[in-house]
Amino acid sequence: MTEPEPFDLRDFTPYLLNLAAEQSSLTFQSYYKDRYGMLRTEWRVVFHLGRYGPMTAKEICSRARLHKTKVSRAVSALEKNRFLVKSALEQDRRLELLKLTKTGQSAFADLYDAARRFDAELVGQFTENEREVLRRCLTRIAGL
Amino acid sequence: MTEPEPFDLRDFTPYLLNLAAEQSSLTFQSYYKDRYGMLRTEWRVVFHLGRYGPMTAKEICSRARLHKTKVSRAVSALEKNRFLVKSALEQDRRLELLKLTKTGQSAFADLYDAARRFDAELVGQFTENEREVLRRCLTRIAGL
DNA sequence: GAAAATTGGATGCGTTTGTAACTTTTTTGA
């Protein structure tokens, strides 16, 4: 009969994950928020359009794992702020192809570099092996 | 001159952390939400009071890294639902000592066990070494 | 080929959250 170990919130992986996620997101948030007035969902939408090219809102939903109402509102805000434009697709008029404008593209280029550098610095404190383990564990837990 | 590697959202650690945090929290959420009608902040408050004994809202704020308005609202809800009671401290009448009721204590005992089991299952798919690395990396990133 | 079901997307509503202001009590310091 082994006594169960004492268990603190710090031992609870979902809690630790939340703290780490909040902390890292908070730090990077200043990039897209302060410079471009974007929210997190907007930055993710810009990322997808910039990284993978024009696509519909539906595609962003599935690729970015975002709910369609969040994407819809993010797209509206990005359109209002001239980061993207919608264009109709004649083969199915329910769909609208989303494309970054010049402004959107340069914001993407800037944020893309910033994200890469930020990530490099964030995981740079760990060894190559630690990075691999971290990545594998997170991917698994996230269900990717 | 090395070409930079292509960089996907899945390579961006804050994004991965968010997905993993959301996924794991979502699964555990059903325990405290469905059984006790609690929100996440309320569960955390209950955890602290159950695990470390009666304390003030201020102490919960600093120990749980929660903003005082969130704690204030969580405490109100928990009090309304009879999970805790407030009692005045005569040495400083700004403070109120928060204690779990019997109901609160049994909810804590139940959730505490559930959390322990949930965590064991979540990280049980990893090796001992992976668990250590994951814990170390998350703790570091979270700034603990 | 028209009614029914489905799909992409937008919107309304209630809930949750963050920020700032506010109340009350305690501490500080001129």
Place this chain on the structure above:
DNA sequence: TCAAAAAAGTTACAAACGCATCCAATTTTC
């Protein structure tokens, strides 16, 4: 010693979210 600053906690307000609903276009089905 008493006015100002600070601290614990609450509240007001606006922004953001999730959910359900709705609309318009398309596909399915009988």
